[in-house]
Amino acid sequence: MTRTTAMQELSELSPQLPLNVLKDIDHRxxxxxxxxxxxxxxxxxxxxxxxxxxxxxxxxxxxxxx
Known part of the structure; x- marks a missing residue:
């Protein structure tokens, strides 16, 4: 059983986020x-x-x- 990583979760959520939020998260x-x-x-x-x-x-x- 493989567990989803934080980066995979962010990738799945990214289409639902506006560009400014994505840029902020990416920077952090x-x-x-x-x-x-x-x-x-x-x-x-x-x-x-x-x-x-x-x-x-x-x-x-x-x-x-x-």
Missing amino acids: VSNWLARGGDENDPYIWQQVRYAKNYIAATFYGQDMSF
């Missing part, structure tokens, strides 16, 4: 990895939570008009 993740972090560290999972929370808070991509 790139800096983390450049400083020796691992792509499955808790910090990267925090970025996954941020992406999920953003999607949930904005209902991005869904027609919410009544």
Whole structure:
């Protein structure tokens, strides 16, 4: 059984995020990895939570008009 990595989760969520949010997450993740972090560290999972929370808070991509 393989577990989904944080980077895989971010990749799956990316189509639901606007460009400015993607750039912010990419910048944070790139800096983390450049400083020796691992792509499955808790910090990267925090970025996954941020992406999920953003999607949930904005209902991005869904027609919410009544």
